[in-house]
Amino acid sequence: MHELSIAENLLELVDKYRAEKGFTRCSSIRLRIGLLAAVDEEALRFAVEALTEGGPDAGVSLEVERTFPLARCSCGNSFEVQDLIYLCERCGSTSARLSGGDELDILHLEVD
Ligand SMILES: [Zn+2]
Numbered sequence: 001m002h003e004l005s006i007a008e009n010l011l012e013l014v015d016k017y018r019a020e021k022g023f024t025r026c027s028s029i030r031l032r033i034g035l036l037a038a039v040d041e042e043a044l045r046f047a048v049e050a051l052t053e054g055g056p057d058a059g060v061s062l063e064v065e066r067t068f069p070l071a072r073c074s075c076g077n078s079f080e081v082q083d084l085i086y087l088c089e090r091c092g093s094t095s096a097r098l099s100g101g102d103e104l105d106i107l108h109l110e111v112d
Helices: 002-021 041-052
Strands: 026-034 061-067 070-072 078-080 097-099 104-111
Touching (some): 002 026, 002 041, 002 104, 041 061
Parallel strands (some): 026 061
Antiparallel strands (some): 026 104, 070 097
16 A cells, blocks of 8 residues: 555654654654645555554644646646646646646654
């Protein structure tokens, strides 16, 4: 499962920061996830909950900021893509070029 390995990587990073900064508990993680990263938010929450259970970060809250790619169509129209299936509202083309929206970043950790 894609989300499980993302959660594992995420918590490894938290542990790395913990070793560097010397905090006890991470209480909140703020993430930026782009549509094209194709992350199921519920599955990610579930994986983080399962992996932190019984440890110092149990109950950590996950705040997710979603981002969406910008499509530029050959007809000159540009628009934000909210869904993986998209078409240009102006000309109906499905081949607009996408940029951005593939982020998977940690923005902020709240620690005690
Ligand atoms: Zn178009």
